Every structure is written in structure tokens, then in C-alpha cells.
Amino acid sequence: xxxxxxxxxxxxxxxxxxxxxxxxxxxxxxxxxxxxxxxxxxxxxxxxxxxxxxxxxxxxxxxxxxxxxxxxxxxxxxxxxxxxxxxxxxxxxxxxxxxxxxxxxxxxxxxxxxxxxxxxxxxxxxxxxxxxxxxxxxxxxxxxxxxxxxxxxxxxxxxxxxxxxxxxxxxxxxxxxxxxxxxxxxxxxxxxxxxxxxxxxxxxxxxxxxxxxxxxxxxxxxxxxxxxxxxxxxxxxxxxxxxxx
Amino acid sequence: xxxxxxxxxxxxxxxxxxxxxxxxxxxxxxxxxxxxxxxxxxxxxxxxxxxxxxxxxxxxxxxxxxxxxxxxxxxxxxxxxxxxxxxxxxxxxxxxxxxxxxxxxxxxxxxxxxxxxxxxxxxxxxxxxxxxxxxxxxxxxxxxxxxxxxxxxxxxxxxxxxxxxxxxxxxxxxxxxxxxxxxxxxxxxxxxxxxxxxxxxxxxxxxxxxxxxxxxxxxxxxxxxxxxxxxxxxxxxxxxxxxxx
DNA sequence: GAGTGGTCTAGACCACGAG
DNA sequence: TCGTGGTCTAGACCACTCA
Numbered sequence: 111x112x113x114x115x116x117x118x119x120x121x122x123x124x125x126x127x128x129x130x131x132x133x134x135x136x137x138x139x140x141x142x143x144x145x146x147x148x149x150x151x152x153x154x155x156x157x158x159x160x161x162x163x164x165x166x167x168x169x170x171x172x173x174x175x176x177x178x179x180x181x182x183x184x185x186x187x188x189x190x191x192x193x194x195x196x197x198x199x200x201x202x203x204x205x206x207x208x209x210x211x212x213x214x215x216x217x218x219x220x221x222x223x224x225x226x227x228x229x230x231x232x233x234x235x236x237x238x239x240x241x242x243x244x245x246x247x248x249x250x251x252x253x254x255x256x257x258x259x260x261x262x263x264x265x266x267x268x269x270x271x272x273x274x275x276x277x278x279x280x281x282x283x284x285x286x287x288x289x290x291x292x293x294x295x296x297x298x299x300x301x302x303x304x305x306x307x308x309x310x311x312x313x314x315x316x317x318x319x320x321x322x323x324x325x326x327x328x329x330x331x332x333x334x335x336x337x338x339x340x341x342x343x344x345x346x347x348x349x350x351x352x353x354x355x
Numbered sequence: 356x357x358x359x360x361x362x363x364x365x366x367x368x369x370x371x372x373x374x375x376x377x378x379x380x381x382x383x384x385x386x387x388x389x390x391x392x393x394x395x396x397x398x399x400x401x402x403x404x405x406x407x408x409x410x411x412x413x414x415x416x417x418x419x420x421x422x423x424x425x426x427x428x429x430x431x432x433x434x435x436x437x438x439x440x441x442x443x444x445x446x447x448x449x450x451x452x453x454x455x456x457x458x459x460x461x462x463x464x465x466x467x468x469x470x471x472x473x474x475x476x477x478x479x480x481x482x483x484x485x486x487x488x489x490x491x492x493x494x495x496x497x498x499x500x501x502x503x504x505x506x507x508x509x510x511x512x513x514x515x516x517x518x519x520x521x522x523x524x525x526x527x528x529x530x531x532x533x534x535x536x537x538x539x540x541x542x543x544x545x546x547x548x549x550x551x552x553x554x555x556x557x558x559x560x561x562x563x564x565x566x567x568x569x570x571x572x573x574x575x576x577x578x579x580x581x582x583x584x585x586x587x588x589x590x591x592x593x594x595x596x597x598x599x600x
Numbered sequence: 601g602a603g604t605g606g607t608c609t610a611g612a613c614c615a616c617g618a619g
Numbered sequence: 620t621c622g623t624g625g626t627c628t629a630g631a632c633c634a635c636t637c638a
Binding site for chain 3: 114
């Protein structure tokens, strides 16, 4: 069973992938496409929704539907990563940071393993690659551990990223725990990342604990699913693993 | 700006979370709900679509919209993991496996780093927890490395899971690379996992390479985003590895 | 067969963007 | 202002489930 909007989205997809419709181009208006395919506008819109969900089409209110440029896929490197990989990730990124001082409450107290009211510093980072946003991060650090040059509240931009700066300051860290989930974006996230709310995001909750068991950093990262992956590499020593049962 | 379907989905969500509508219950029909909220049926449906995307409502054709039972969240343990964690994951799972012999082609040759036509064994695993499916896995192994008792083609079920069996047979492995992405399910995946196609899935591509650089296993895992997370834990510095919980 | 959701239609009205 | 997409309406027809 092939629904009409599926047929249309398949057709448009091949037109895009074969280059018959070029990247950056604006599609005909929805009304025109609808009459071309002899379907109603809502049906045509549901076909476009499929392509938006795949990240192939960027729908802009009042302007039209645009074929997106082939995406620079962005890779989040999990774990300690290699410095090279981390640097490569941060290179060519323009990061906008908002620094806020707040006190722990709700979910944050559990995440940071602190009591309610503990002073924290929050960094809200929106990083761009070229024109398009490519990640939204909320990073929380105990206020005493926040780097002084970033500690004053306000807005600014860093080339290297707050993350790099924070990484330098970390004491001999002990454990990084990254919990990855897939979901649809909240309306706010969709707006901030300029993605359709039908496009899945990769949500990463990262908690870094030092040797004393203290939480040094907690980060909530949101990456658009159409252009971001997370990669985790584990090397096991040539050690004997017990048989499990 | 609050669209009408947002208002409705918010209202239904609070009714569900406060227990005013209980888990497992069937909602009134879409037509009835529409008249209750004095909106048209398509508008009400878009409100329900939001809740489906959040995994709160299970829409079944011909039967109705059901409030889902609070989900057992399932955790995929990345990396080598701990045997305990792996065992916990596998416990209480009913796994349906289809074994197929095939020859590498297309994307698989790159993934397995073999030449086209190399003999592989494919395991297609659909694991259930109770009644609901909770992961779909395509696992590829060079045919020579496939465990003999699993090697015959056909369908069967394992309590412990193919993964555990495969893990036992692995030689001193060298590197696990897991690439995680978020996307919407293909129609086939949505059907197999019995999820709405509006619900994001976590897609994990796992490649295990042994010390000689040979790919021992490649796995494509799909987990429903509403009930699955992936967790990766990295311990840095203290290079002691031997004993852990 | 009765009731449910799935898909689609044709068109109204509003909000946004560009000239 | 004009054309775009965003939301919503009211209703038709089909497919699935269950008694």
C-alpha cells in the first residue's frame, strides 16, 4: 500500500538526490506542487513533512521550501576522546555562550549530587557552523570550579568553546558517564536549532565525576539528528573476560 | 502563541500524568474528543500525534487510543560494559532470531571491511520485554566466526540472546566503535517495534574489530526512543582495569 | 455490521517575509 | 501589498477490529 503522500515524497526525494532539484533551490509553492501532483495542499504538506523529517528540506515560513545543502555531518566524540578529535570538533565553530549563576534545584540537584540551593554556574551554548546552528548545550559546573574568566554573567563568543576551556581546568578526572537518548525536540529546541519539530534530536546527558566522587560538570547536549552522530570508542586490553551467564 | 492542538495535548498530558486517565485505558474516540474540545477531528488528531511522539499514547487502528503503561526504560550499555550490566539487559528478554546466510555487498562490505561476496551470517533479532518489542538488531558476523549451534538458518528463540553467545566466542577483542544517531524510524522499523512513525529511534551502528584489524562483528541496532537510552561510561587516568563491580 | 482510526479533499483565515 | 507557509474546518471514503 503506497499512500499518495509517500509517492510524492519518494518522487521529490529522488529528484533531489539525482540533482534534478539542486541544493539551495526553492521548491515551487505548496499550492503549485499540489496542483502538479493533483493532490490537495494538506496532502502535499504531509509529503513535505517526510522530507523535513529526513532533513532534506528546510521549510521557512513566508519564504518557501528549500532544498538543504548536503549536510556537514558533525560528530560528537564521546568518552575522553582524543584531543585531536575534540579539537577538530571545536574548530570552525562559532559559539555563543550565555553565562548564568543559579542555585541547584529539582533535577539538577540529583544530577550534580549536591543539595538544593548549592551555587552553580550555567553555560548555555549555541554553536554554529557557518550559518546553521549545530548544537545546543546546557553545561552546569559548581560555582567554585567555574573558570574565573568565564565566571561573570553575560553574553560573549569563544572560538575554542567553553568545553575546551573547562576540559583544561578539570582535575584528574575519574569517570565520564554519557547517557544518550533520541527524541523529538521541544518547541524551544526546534527554534534554537532551526530545525523542524518533526526532526529527531540526539540528547546527551553527560556527567563528569572526579576521583573523590564529586560531580565536576554536568552537561545536557542537544544535537540535530539529521547532521549529528555520537561516536564512542572502547579499547579493551587483551584481558580475559569472564564468561557471563 | 498556543495553538489549539497544543492546548489539547497539554491538557490530555496532565490528565494522564495525574492519573485522571489511567494507564491501559482507552481514550474516548477521536470524534468524541473532538466534539468535547470543540475542534475538528484533524486538529484533535494532531494533538494526539504529539502524545504519540512522546510515547504516552498508543494508537491502534480499529481499536482506539490507549494510554500506555509507564514504560520500563531499557538501557543499552555501550562499550565493553560490565558483564553484570549486560546480563541485566539480557535478562527477561524474549528474543526472536532469524538467521540468514548472505554475501557481503554494498554498505556491508565497507562496514565489515571485506570484499564484495564474502560470506556472512546475519542475525535479525527482535527482542521483547513482556508484550512490547524493545529492540531490533541486525548483526553480521563473518561466516567462519558464527557459532555452529546458531549457524543453521531458520527461526528460533534464545533466552540469553545471541549477543551473549557471540560475546563469549569473541577472541581477545581490541576495539568497539559505536556510532549513535537519532532519526525517525523507517516504516518497517515502526511496524516491527510497534511504535508510531512519529517517535524517534536511537540507531546504533556497532563495529567490533579484533587485534588483527579484522571486523569480528557489525551490528545495526534500533531502539525506540521513548523507552531506550544508551549509556557509555569512560574511566580515565587510573589505568587499573582488572576488577570492577 | 458497528465503531474505530487512516487518508484525503477543498477551502477559510491568520502570520510571516519581502518588495 | 502580495505570496508564502501555519492552522483549522467539515466532511467524504476506505481499512481495520471485534462482536
